[in-house]
Amino acid sequence: MNRMTAAAAAQGGLAPPPTMNHDEALIEAHRCLMCWDAPCTRACPTTIDVPGFIKQIANHDLIGSARTILESNILGASCARVCPTEVLCEGACVLNGLHERPIDIGRLQAFATDDVVFGDGDLFTLFTVGERTRHNVGVVGAGPAGLSCGAELAKLGHSVVLYDANDQPGGLNTYGVATYKMDQATALREVEFVTGLGVEIRSGTAVGRDVDVGELFSSHEAIFLGVGLGSVPLLGLEGEELDGVADALDFIADVRGGGVDLTGESVAVIGGGNTAIDAVTQAARVGAERVYLVYRRGRDEMKAYPHDIERALMSGVEFIHWSAPASIEGEGSVSALVCYRTDHSTDGVLVAIPESEYRLPVTMVLRATGQAKRVSFFDQFDGVATDRGGRVVVDEEFRTGNQMIWAGGDCVNGGKEVVNAVAHGKAAAMSIDRALRSGAAGK
Amino acid sequence: MADLSVNICGIESPNPFWLASAPPTNTGAQIVRAFDAGWGGAVWKTLGDPIENVYSRYSSVDMNGQRMMGFSNIELITDRSLEINLIEIAEVKRRYPENVVVVSLMVDSNPDAWDTIIKQVEQAGADAIELNFGCPHGMSERGMGSAVGQVPEYTCDITGWAKESATVPVFVKLTPNITDIRVAARAAKTGGADAVSLINTINSITGVDLDSFTPRPVVGRMSSHGGYSGPAVKPIGLNMVASIAADPFTEGLPISGIGGIATWQDVAEYILLGATTIQVCTAVMHYGYRIVEGMAEGLSNYLDSKGMASVNELRGLSVNKVVDWQDLDVNYIVKAEIDQDKCIHCGLCYIACYDGAHQAIGVEYKDDETKVWIIDDLCVGCNLCSLVCPVQGCIEMVERDHGQTHMSWNDYLSDEKPGELYPRPKHGLTIGPT
Numbered sequence: 001m002n003r004m005t006a007a008a009a010a011q012g013g014l015a016p017p018p019t020m021n022h023d024e025a026l027i028e029a030h031r032c033l034m035c036w037d038a039p040c041t042r043a044c045p046t047t048i049d050v051p052g053f054i055k056q057i058a059n060h061d062l063i064g065s066a067r068t069i070l071e072s073n074i075l076g077a078s079c080a081r082v083c084p085t086e087v088l089c090e091g092a093c094v095l096n097g098l099h100e101r102p103i104d105i106g107r108l109q110a111f112a113t114d115d116v117v118f119g120d121g122d123l124f125t126l127f128t129v130g131e132r133t134r135h136n137v138g139v140v141g142a143g144p145a146g147l148s149c150g151a152e153l154a155k156l157g158h159s160v161v162l163y164d165a166n167d168q169p170g171g172l173n174t175y176g177v178a179t180y181k182m183d184q185a186t187a188l189r190e191v192e193f194v195t196g197l198g199v200e201i202r203s204g205t206a207v208g209r210d211v212d213v214g215e216l217f218s219s220h221e222a223i224f225l226g227v228g229l230g231s232v233p234l235l236g237l238e239g240e241e242l243d244g245v246a247d248a249l250d251f252i253a254d255v256r257g258g259g260v261d262l263t264g265e266s267v268a269v270i271g272g273g274n275t276a277i278d279a280v281t282q283a284a285r286v287g288a289e290r291v292y293l294v295y296r297r298g299r300d301e302m303k304a305y306p307h308d309i310e311r312a313l314m315s316g317v318e319f320i321h322w323s324a325p326a327s328i329e330g331e332g333s334v335s336a337l338v339c340y341r342t343d344h345s346t347d348g349v350l351v352a353i354p355e356s357e358y359r360l361p362v363t364m365v366l367r368a369t370g371q372a373k374r375v376s377f378f379d380q381f382d383g384v385a386t387d388r389g390g391r392v393v394v395d396e397e398f399r400t401g402n403q404m405i406w407a408g409g410d411c412v413n414g415g416k417e418v419v420n421a422v423a424h425g426k427a428a429a430m431s432i433d434r435a436l437r438s439g440a441a442g443k
Numbered sequence: 444m445a446d447l448s449v450n451i452c453g454i455e456s457p458n459p460f461w462l463a464s465a466p467p468t469n470t471g472a473q474i475v476r477a478f479d480a481g482w483g484g485a486v487w488k489t490l491g492d493p494i495e496n497v498y499s500r501y502s503s504v505d506m507n508g509q510r511m512m513g514f515s516n517i518e519l520i521t522d523r524s525l526e527i528n529l530i531e532i533a534e535v536k537r538r539y540p541e542n543v544v545v546v547s548l549m550v551d552s553n554p555d556a557w558d559t560i561i562k563q564v565e566q567a568g569a570d571a572i573e574l575n576f577g578c579p580h581g582m583s584e585r586g587m588g589s590a591v592g593q594v595p596e597y598t599c600d601i602t603g604w605a606k607e608s609a610t611v612p613v614f615v616k617l618t619p620n621i622t623d624i625r626v627a628a629r630a631a632k633t634g635g636a637d638a639v640s641l642i643n644t645i646n647s648i649t650g651v652d653l654d655s656f657t658p659r660p661v662v663g664r665m666s667s668h669g670g671y672s673g674p675a676v677k678p679i680g681l682n683m684v685a686s687i688a689a690d691p692f693t694e695g696l697p698i699s700g701i702g703g704i705a706t707w708q709d710v711a712e713y714i715l716l717g718a719t720t721i722q723v724c725t726a727v728m729h730y731g732y733r734i735v736e737g738m739a740e741g742l743s744n745y746l747d748s749k750g751m752a753s754v755n756e757l758r759g760l761s762v763n764k765v766v767d768w769q770d771l772d773v774n775y776i777v778k779a780e781i782d783q784d785k786c787i788h789c790g791l792c793y794i795a796c797y798d799g800a801h802q803a804i805g806v807e808y809k810d811d812e813t814k815v816w817i818i819d820d821l822c823v824g825c826n827l828c829s830l831v832c833p834v835q836g837c838i839e840m841v842e843r844d845h846g847q848t849h850m851s852w853n854d855y856l857s858d859e860k861p862g863e864l865y866p867r868p869k870h871g872l873t874i875g876p877t
Contacts, residue, residue: 030508033833036790037806037813058507097787098834 013285013315014179014255016081016186020104020111029058031095032103039092040105045423046073050089050105057112065112067126074151074426075144077117077190078173079419080109081182086307088419117193118186127197130157135436138163138220140207143171144418145226145409147191148425149432150199156433160199161220165206171228172410173418175253178278180285180311184256213380217404222432225384225392225400225407226425229371229415235270239328248279248368255282262288268337268360270294270325271368277304277312279366284315291317292360296324296342296350326357328365336361371415381405389414397431398424403440406432445746446753447483447739451697451719452612452637454570456543458483459710459754460735463640463701463722464547464573464616466518467732471531475538480732481739484543486640486722489520489575490528490560491549491587501728502649502659504675513675514725515649517660517667519581520549525560529567536568544568545614549575549587552601558608565611573614574605574636576627577643579670589643592618595630602634612637614699617683619676620646624683625690638697639687640722642680644670673725677703681716688717688762705734707741714754715761769852774865776847777824777840779803779817785837788812792828792838800827802870821868 020028032054040050049068056065069076085091085106093102116126135158139146142164150160168174173187195201205211216223232247234240248269254260267283269276272295284291293312295302298321302309313319322342329336341356373390383402385393391414392407394400400407408424410416434440447458461484462468462477469488477485496518504513521528536544546569550556561572576598578588591597598615605613615631617624619642628639646668651658658666680702687693700718704710705726713721726734742754751757781792790813796804803821807814817828829838848862855864 027508033789033791035788035813036794037808038790039788039811039813094787094789 016180016182017107019114020107025057025108025111028104028108029054032058033094035094039094040089040103043088043092044072045088045417045419046079046426048072048076048089048109053112054103054105054108057108062112062115063126066116069109069113070116070126073419073422074148074194075173075190075418075422076109077113077193078144078177078182078187079422080106080113081186082173082177082418084305084307084417087305088417118189127155129155129197133157133159133436135159135222136161136220137222137224137432137436138216139224139226140216141171141226141228141409142166142169142191142201142203143226143228143409143421144173145228145421145425145428146171146224147194147199148422149224149226149406149408149429150425151194151197152426152429153432154197154199156429158433158436162199162201163205163207163211163216164201164203165209167204169201169203171226175256176249176275177256177418178252178282179256180281208377208380221404221436223381223405224425224428224432225378225381225405225411226409226421227374227377228410230374231372232275232367232369233372235325235367235369237325237327239330239334242328242330242334243332244330244334244364245328246364246366248275248366249371251279251366252282255286260286262286262364264289265364266290266292266362267364267366268292268294268362269366269368270337271370272297272302272304273368273370274304274308275371276368277302277308279368280317281308281312281315283364283366284312284317288364290362291315292320292362293317294320294323294325294337294339294360296322298322320360324352325365329359334363334365337365371410373414374411378411398428399431403435445743445751446755447743447746449483449719449754451699452571454543454612455541456483456720457541458739459714459718459720460738461485461543461545461699461720461722462727462732463724464489464545464575465724465728466516467724467727469521470523471535474531474535474544477727477732477735478535478539478542481735482542482732484545484570484720486573487528487532487544487546487569489547489549489578490525490564491520492551493522493524494519494581496522497662499660499662502669503673504649511673511725511729513647513649513671514673514728515647515660515669515671516644517580517662517669520547520575520578525563529563532564532567532569536570543570545571545573547573547575547616548605549578549582552586552591552597554604554607557601557604561605561608565609569611571612571614571637572605572609573616573640574602575616575643576601576631577616577618577641579618579620579644579646580668589618589620592616592627592643593621595626598627598630599634602631602636606635614638614640616643616701617641618643619679619683619702625686625693628687628690628693628696632693632696636696638699638719639693640699640701641687642676642683642702644672645676645679647671672703674703674705677709677712680704681712684713684718685716685762685765688759689765705729707738707745710738710742711745711757712761714757715759716765717759717762719758771851772849773852773855774845774847774850774862776843776845776865778819778822778843779824779826779828780839780841781815781817781828782837782839785834786815787834787837788814789833790815791831791833795827795831800825801868803868804828823868 034051038051053065053068089105090102139150139162142162169191170187267288269279280293323339326338336359341353345351378384384400398406398408406428409421464486468485474485500518503511506512546564576592582588583590615636648658684700698718699720700713701722793804793806793815803818805816832838847865
């Protein structure tokens, strides 16, 4: 059973694919050729030794396998589920070149890490934890970047406090991942695993609101900013204030919270990226009658991954290309999305086709047109600059212009995968460690 | 359809496929099912004084998810009475007169014991008897089985006793647990054996339970050395069969080949190296009697493809292709060639050659791929890269015509060298004081 069919078979299509059983994992592990300088490892932003951990599964050393993964990527359990493996490790698998199914690396990784991450084993036998230092680091944002940075620093012996504005830690892993990839409970259990390393998390604590920047600086010698992105901005459409219009990420968070049922509803999601594709698929799988993905360009220009597009189509989503929203109609709540047709002009610029408007009868409209950058948030930090795209400017070690402050994750790369955020957090942690030990950071 | 029937020391068999003396030939009912499935003959599980077995008798070696690549047993000879075995032998022969029933025997080392049991099984209708001088466990400690096979004089003497009593052909089953199989085969021939069957199982411990520290198979808290069989032992069986077939003393002595046979290719290989019939046990214990269907069909198709009307045309064709090392042509040169269009960039050939052989493959990561190439000057044509390559036909060993004359090592050492030795790449000093 591959990811797709396993997901479809899961109850209602809302649950993630089942984890492998031992025999399944062994058979799959034995398929691995154990490439030298393996392309799967090269394709992994956290350079997990994939053939190494798979060989350890095959050789019945699950602890060793988990260690191989988690030493490279402390969030290996969630990355196993949410990574677009189809375009990363599994996409690079040499078996593709043999016209064979690539190794099911994602599910093998979940198999190898689950017992350790979700079990109650002694993590300090799993990892070599450095001697306790007297250094103290503050991490802003308990999403993947912050958790990764905090966990690595804790392993190096430093004290770490994570500040997170949300009620629950985990960031997009907790609130923003489609349920059919990873459920919320799994994300939260992984956070517990990180806190088990000695990381303290202060949830519901927004910097600038519940704790001021000065306090942050006085409590910590170094700061890591892993605050991600903001909400999806309003489109400026007439009728956008109507009930039923929402940010697609808020919708996904609601579904993750449970109890969302769209039976009888018709939903239009505006956008063509990964959030849009997750929102439509999620909407279809919580019972929506009709689900439309409204995108102003063609299929080839969608930023969503092909495997996610395929899953959306298999879930019954209708794709409306070359259309953009004009206004939203309704009395109190949404009754229709008015769209107009678009096209490329002869010089390649997207143009509206005159008098092409049509009404799409829907009861919900979700914005998935890209999250806003949190440019004003960074104004609180002296020396932290953002580029023209609103991304925090860092050097190769993820240092900002302030020698006490590092940054990583979506706020630096503009919004990529969990695994990229983990890689940033880890690299920043190494840099912070060097700075703390050499006395270059701090007061 | 090629003719698969064979004649081994006067016994006609509808095909060369026999079951070895083992659990698959324990009862008449089993052998009836085997003959229905297509087996040409069966060697009845060894008769003698019935024994009692221990519980838990088999263990296996699995490899990369494949079950029973190697198999071990500590089961003894029959635990059923001689009386019912004899009744069943007679009934099987009555129902299947065309199929061959050889009866394996093992009794104490005295002529009367052998004479008695041989007369009884002949009376029952056995087409031949097979002297079990091979069993390496349990019976050997009682002075039978491999305890006989490991001493050429005993092998010779007891074969002689059997020949005096028997009117049907006498097969001697040889143990591989010795230094030189040819010595055992010569002893059997000297004693009058009509044919030899080999190999019996190899002394082994298949593994150790890493929790209880008890080797396998586990009997209570202990284990015992067992007889190893299955695909893992085929190369050993092939070599022993070939060396008996090529030995001037035993040349022409019919051979029933045994050891790791599971497919028609295995059968063809044993026959090419001199076997007339073959015997199977482990593969049947794994998959059942039905595997003979594929063997018969496959061997027949193969013979047709070679334009051979009978399996007898195949016999022994590879025997004289096994020579001593010093008779090999040292001027035969092959080098590896990689078909870059087929390469999937796994890097296995590179690392195998670099760490495990002769450092003759180059590597570079370029354009998102691991690119490999043969460093022709350093390639010694060892085959390793072509063996590890997972892609069919991607790495081929290609013969180089360099104009040097055929020359064996013996030729090279002789006073009248026929030519020059083609130069070999050699590493100079690879590490030294800095």
